[in-house]
Amino acid sequence: MINLPRPLITNLMTSPLDFFHLIDELPLGVLILDTNRRVVFLNRVFEALSGFSPSMAYGVQCYNILRGAACISNCPVLSMKDGNHSISCESDMINFDRQLLPIRMVTAPILDENNNIKGYLETIEDIRLSQKIDREKNAAYSFVNIVGRSPQMEKIFQTLPVLAQSDVSILITGETGTGKDLVAEAIHQTSGRESGPFIKINCGALPETLLESEIFGHQKGAFTGAVENKPGRFKLAHNGTIFLTEIGDLTLSLQVKLLTFLDDKIIYPLGSTKGFLVNVRIIAATHRNLEQMVEQGLFRKDLLFRLNVARIHLPPLREREGDIQLLIDHFFNSYKQQLDKKINGFSKETLAVLLNYHYEGNIRELKNIVEYSTNVSDHLTIEPQHLPSYLLGPPSSMKYKQSPIETQALKNSSYPMLTDSFSTRDNNLNTSETWSTIQREIIIDALKKSKGKKKEAAKALGWGRSTLWRKMRHFKIDS
Amino acid sequence: MIHKITITLYNEEVAPRFDLATEVLIMILSKGNIIEEKKTIVLPRSSADDLCYLLLSEKINTLICGAIEDEFFQFLKWKKIDVYDSIAGDWSRAFHCWSKKTLKSGDILSRRTVEGINV
Structure with a gap:
């Protein structure tokens, strides 16, 4: 355990001020380095961002603490060696919790009274939210x-x-x-x-x-x-x-x-x-x-x-009049873009099923359904068979308030909604179990078809390799 | 029984970032951690995916690296590779600590100095 010095700021006010306390109050992550790019101090916001405490980082090369992409490819401190100006850049860092965070960093020299560089100040802003x-x-x-x-x-x-x-x-x-x-x-x-x-x-x-x-x-x-x-x-x-x-x-x-x-x-x-x-x-x-x-x-x-x-x-979503359609469109557009799929939208029949469902898991459930069906669909439109099969079970007693537009959409539909052919199926299935089971089965099927080749299975499912790997891990499917 | 260990490199140090490492050291160790073979591979570009592929194709047992994203960390663990991450300092020191079974993820092994003075 390293005991850090407690420097004071003198001559600014009548009594000396606690320097670390002052830096700690800033709303940005602050890293103070010596001329050899070794960490002298970091403030509380930087600690929250990076996971390194001041004593852990004291005297260590900054790139081992900040762990930013800019530190490796184009260190701002090295690129300012000849000038006294500050440098601002956008980069990313990996913190102690193994999270990749987008950041904006500004690096400025710390000068003494004769304008000699005595160290560097780096401010780090988490730009995830913006x-x-x-x-x-x-x-x-x-x-x-x-x-x-x-x-x-x-x-x-x-x-x-x-x-x-x-x-x-x-x-x-x-x-x-x-x-x-x-x-x-x-x-x-x-x-x-x-x-x-x-x-x-x-x-x-x-x-x-x-x-x-x-x-x-x-x-x-x-x-x-x-x-x-x-x-x-x-x-x-x-x-x-x-x-x-x-x-x-x-x-x-x-x-x-x-x-x-x-x-x-x-x-x-x-x-x-x-x-x-x-x-x-x-x-x-x-x-x-x-x-x-x-x-x-x-x-x-x-x-x-x-x-x-x-x-x-x-x-709850079932009480939000007219929001289901809006949320379906919102999530569909976002997943379509993410997965780079050429799908035009949901068929009237599919929409009828989705608008009639009661969503006990609310928006999270709706989002999962849209993600699932966008993933699974290999047609230009998402058809009822692309929906998780538990949705095609018997209608729920909890009714969702439909908006006039949604009611019209349902009227235009020729789909025999929740008919006996569907209701006889999956009657007593637990929702979450069925959902998991189906996804698991689809992955296993794809793996069987591709003879265990994950790259091909992922392609067939329209997923990236890492998505398939994540889902296999989630469903405990051993390669 | 042989054991294969990889250390991502940044000059003589463990690379601060796994995904940005362009050089890896692969060592084949025999019983008693005696180095039987040592090779350095320079990668054409930095990529965490390519590195993971390299580790799997080389059938690596242990990885010593700097910061690594959780997705790759979990993937490598799932592939039964022992990962010591967030290691800072000379690769030789990291290897020494690993062979003495004292290495832990998060270890900072580098010399600490401030304005040239050891702290």
């Missing part, structure tokens, strides 16, 4: 990347910008697959905290002890294996937004700790008596009924009140 927005900002009937034109969604689109601009805690509720994560991200992107970090914590994904250390951080030596100070997600989200998804799965003891934080905005890492004042906006989401959980004693009433300052309820 790239995504650029791609999707022209999409009609949408807010950031949420699509919909039903009256229910229009009401939400009107509320979201107002809520985003305020700094209140927000509770997002809705069934699984309704887009709670997207809404949380959209709020962050359109809020004043946009340039700050957006940190997501899945409260249901980790055991309690790990979750506590993950959320609040820990002090070196707090428990066996705590060999280094860990800042915790709240500290990393400083000046940004923290998104607590599946908040209903948070244990009662952590609910108390979260409540304490919401009261005084100070986090105490595990094993530390020194608190840290954090400025974060909290967005929580759950598919559970928190009011009911409060009655059952599973969720603290006071925590619910604090989180529930503003509430956004996302309606």
